[in-house]
Amino acid sequence: MRTFFFLVLLLPTLVLSEDNLVIVISMDGLRHDYPEISTSGGFEFIKKNGLEADSLIPVYQSTTYPAHVSMATGVHPNKHGILHNSFFDKERGHYSYSPESDWIDVRPVWTILEEEGIKTATYFWVGSETDWNGIQITYSKFPFSSRVSETTKINQIIEWLELPNEERPQLIMTWWHGVDSVAHKLGSSKEIVKKQLLKQDKHLLDLIKEIEDRSLWDEVTLIVVSDHGMTDISNLINVKEILDAHSIEAILSLGPSIGHIFLKNLEETELAINVLEKNKLLKVLKKTKVPDYLNHPKRTGDIVITTKSPNMLVKKVYSHPPLGMHGYDPAINEEMKGIFFAYGRGVKKKKLKQVDQVDITPTILNLLGLEVPDYMDGEALLLD
Numbered sequence: 001m002r003t004f005f006f007l008v009l010l011l012p013t014l015v016l017s018e019d020n021l022v023i024v025i026s027m028d029g030l031r032h033d034y035p036e037i038s039t040s041g042g043f044e045f046i047k048k049n050g051l052e053a054d055s056l057i058p059v060y061q062s063t064t065y066p067a068h069v070s071m072a073t074g075v076h077p078n079k080h081g082i083l084h085n086s087f088f089d090k091e092r093g094h095y096s097y098s099p100e101s102d103w104i105d106v107r108p109v110w111t112i113l114e115e116e117g118i119k120t121a122t123y124f125w126v127g128s129e130t131d132w133n134g135i136q137i138t139y140s141k142f143p144f145s146s147r148v149s150e151t152t153k154i155n156q157i158i159e160w161l162e163l164p165n166e167e168r169p170q171l172i173m174t175w176w177h178g179v180d181s182v183a184h185k186l187g188s189s190k191e192i193v194k195k196q197l198l199k200q201d202k203h204l205l206d207l208i209k210e211i212e213d214r215s216l217w218d219e220v221t222l223i224v225v226s227d228h229g230m231t232d233i234s235n236l237i238n239v240k241e242i243l244d245a246h247s248i249e250a251i252l253s254l255g256p257s258i259g260h261i262f263l264k265n266l267e268e269t270e271l272a273i274n275v276l277e278k279n280k281l282l283k284v285l286k287k288t289k290v291p292d293y294l295n296h297p298k299r300t301g302d303i304v305i306t307t308k309s310p311n312m313l314v315k316k317v318y319s320h321p322p323l324g325m326h327g328y329d330p331a332i333n334e335e336m337k338g339i340f341f342a343y344g345r346g347v348k349k350k351k352l353k354q355v356d357q358v359d360i361t362p363t364i365l366n367l368l369g370l371e372v373p374d375y376m377d378g379e380a381l382l383l384d
């Protein structure tokens with residue numbers, strides 16, 4: 001049942017209507033300063049006519065899976081449980097790029113809306129490929145394939161927009177390629193990502209024009225975000241080698257910046273800490289000393305290590321190591337900051353300073369006239 005009753009009291013400026021629709025596009029790996037590269041595409045259009053934030057602060061670890069799930073749940077990774085693209089859970093074992101949404105501990109925004117009777121759609125978003133606790137997304141494209149072009153996604157979005165009101169989704173979330181691949185391979189400089197950025201920017205303008213052609217901007221709010229930024233790396237820290245040298249057996253659950261070490265023998269905890277601390281580029285924490293924002297009951301290691309760019313945690317030898325990387329703490333590595341743009345219904349031409357990645361879900365709920373639950377870490381952004 002829809003919460004019409006709350007609207008008059010809490011959200012006088014926004015009225016829940018079946019016409020209102022929110023589109024969220026996530027461009028992978030777009031650092032906050034990349035849109036400056038282009039002066040004639042979708043970003044420039046939104047800068048001139050809509051809302052732009054200086055940057056979006058990603059969650060930590062700032063990698064694709066945790067970030068997308070945070071944007072869909074309004075909480076940090078320690079609460080939703082997707083600590084990295086792959087990780088280890090003491091009860092369930094290894095997770096690796098899984099489409100199984102029941103690994104997510106907190107309900108995604110599409111399930112909140114579907115339970116209110118609001119139709120939703122996703123065209124590739126982490127966690128949306130399968131039902132969460134039996135709650136279906138009305139329209140979902142899967143399985144994930146990086147071969148699907150942005151043009152195909154735009155055509156599907158337009159098809160959804162043209163559905164009659166009773167069938168039309170009111171939330172559409174979609175992942176776009178961004179500049180992630182090229183930056184990982186070749187490096188994070190603006191010169192390197194420029195060609196790919198211009199392509200994405202052109203697609204964004206195409207979508208804006210398609211909506212314009214159908215005179216739908218009175219109903220549609222477009223939000224464009226990224227999951228994380230990008231930086232250059234030059235030093236790989238092989239954690240397995242360090243532990244192997246002292247015959248310490250452990251399961252290693254490593255991201256570029258945060259490593260969870262599950263020891264086979266807990267009596268070796270102090271020894272492991274001592275040998276890891278010899279590497280001055282590592283911060284080493286026993287589980288009992290790990291701050292809350294890194295602590296998940298089943299997925300945080302007995303020892304947690306962290307590092308900053310240009311270092312990267314690894315457990316094997318790479319013949320062609322990546323040159324660009326992300327995952328780092330945005331409070332230490334500013335290059336992790338991403339983008340936030342908005343345009344359309346409920347959005348005024350203005351600038352915001354920084355927005356938090358966990359604000360995306362509350363903002364979607366607000367735009368659709370729903371209450372923001374207390375447990376969420378973020379809050380609805382004032383777009384108008």
Ligand SMILES: [Zn+2]
Pocket residue numbers: 028029063064065180227228
């Ligand atoms: Zn990513």
